[in-house]
Ligand SMILES: NC(=O)c1ccc[n+]([C@@H]2O[C@H](COP(=O)([O-])OP(=O)(O)OC[C@H]3O[C@@H](n4cnc5c(N)ncnc54)[C@H](O)[C@@H]3O)[C@@H](O)[C@H]2O)c1
């Protein structure tokens with residue numbers, strides 16, 4: 001088992017990574033002293049498949065359990081779902097000793113964090129990410145949000161969990177499409193921060209896709225460490241440091257939104273968004289061409305999408321205006337210089353953005 005600290009002074013917490021770590025979940029939660037009533041937010045399939053993994057360690061440590069089942073869709077990351085859950089919490093939270101346990105992928109994690117951040121002005125929550133994408137990215141860093149029809153993650157907060165438990169044994173039931181989606185965010189970490197991780201992925205992407213335990217544990221730990229270090233320096237995303245995690249996300253989110261949140265999943269949209277960001281970087285003369293080709297090639301080899309299908313360019317351009325990551329500029333992109341080197345660029349001309357998107361049709 002690996003333990004990585006997200007160092008945030010009084011909000012610091014540990015990310016536990018390893019196969020089988022959930023057997024000690026009850027004891028570890030007891031040590032955190034976050035309450036006695038565990039409110040588990042998950043979906044029906046995950047509950048049926050995995051409740052036995054959670055129930056025994058939690059009950060034997062004296063926790064009461066209540067499951068809240070939400071529909072399995074990005075559409076669950078909504079105000080409506082949050083309100084339904086607030087109503088239920090208000091009824092069941094008699095002893096005011098409740099904490100939330102998010103058991104699922106990024107959708108459940110983001111929604112649970114959002115609820116925990118505002119219910120009774122904030123209650124403790126725990127992340128148990130069950131997708132590769134959530135284990136390497138969304139469960140760490142405290143970004144809590146719900147989507148609006150105009151744009152993703154438009155309403156939310158930064159609210160840190162009390163701990164994260166990443167058991168890669170849970171990934172065995174993921175579809176290969178979902179594993180690839182996680183790999184897209186992993187490639188992102190290599191590109192923005194760690195050439196060594198990128199080299200490793202070029203040689204080992206297939207082992208990661210096949211869920212090789214040692215390679216997976218190494219990969220997840222590297223990504224968590226990179227994200228923990230970035231979040232530590234810029235928790236509230238105000239210094240332009242955390243912003244580099246959005247590489248591929250400006251156009252990626254626009255593709256996800258324009259596709260109605262179902263044509264492309266988050267990781268697939270991010271893969272396409274990274275390719276568009278690289279093309280913008282090429283067009284403005286920023287990109288190291290050899291390195292850019294290595295990324296193109298890795299994304300194609302992993303089977304992630306590299307051409308945009310079934311969405312019009314105008315819908316993508318319209319959706320990208322709702323990106324909330326810039327103020328006082330017409331847009332802000334994380335652009336690519338070399339592997340391990342990205343930079344923030346504001347006010348990219350619309351003609352360049354459109355050309356780069358067109359390149360990917
Ligand atoms: N908060 C952040 O910092 C952050 C970062 C990246 C992404 N996100 C958000 O995360 C979301 C995407 O997360 P995701 O890719 O995990 O999607 P998801 O939560 O929709 O999960 C993908 C699918 O996998 C299924 N699933 C989950 N665990 C499984 C398991 N162990 N076995 C089999 N099936 C399983 C789910 O039921 C779902 O159908 C997006 O909403 C995105 O905006 C947030």
Ligand SMILES: [Zn+2]
Nearest residue numbers: 185249266270
């Ligand atoms: Zn992402």
